[in-house]
Amino acid sequence: MSVRHAWVVSEGSTTTSWFDVRLAFADGARVDALAVLCGEDVRVEDVRARPPLSLDDLAVLAEWLEEPLFEACVPAPARGVPVASRRARPAWPRGREGCRLVAQEYRAAREEGGDPVLAVMRATGHSRRKSLRLIGQARDEGFLTPRRARR
Secondary structure (H helix, E strand, O other): OEEEEEEEEEEOOEEEEEEEEEEEOOOOOEEEEEEEEEOOEEEEEEEEEEOOOOHHHHHHHHHHHHHHHHHHOOEOOOOOOEOOOOOOOOOOOOHHHHHHHHHHHHHHHHHHOOOHHHHHHHHHOOOHHHHHHHHHHHHHOOOOOOOOOOO
16 A cells, blocks of 8 residues: 655645555555545545445445545644655565565556556655665565576
8 A cells, every 4th residue: 555645735824735545455456546635534535436435435444444534644743734744654664564564566567557666666765776675675586487497
């Protein structure tokens, strides 16, 4: 799951923030949502899912989004306004779990025809060099096929 701060609009003492939220599942399913934080209220304005969500899944969507959204919307102490730093990296697990997630992002991007290294960069918040290192570690752990046949 990734939450990205999209934009902020301030009017007087009221600040409204929009967030792009993406849930990617191991089976290739994906949910993209646009969430809005206004004051202390968080609303989901737009949801796109592939394959489409059932009514039961739509009912639990808020539970899936709640914790990552509130982590992204932590108010800055000085101004009381949620601010997402451009340099802030999403929390990323270390070890085997991190390698497994890197492999999922990599494979999902390959299936969609996108750049898998760029997908890992977006998901982890790391540079290209560090992302390539993480992909190599995922290969070493056996989550991805080896790059070249060993002789």
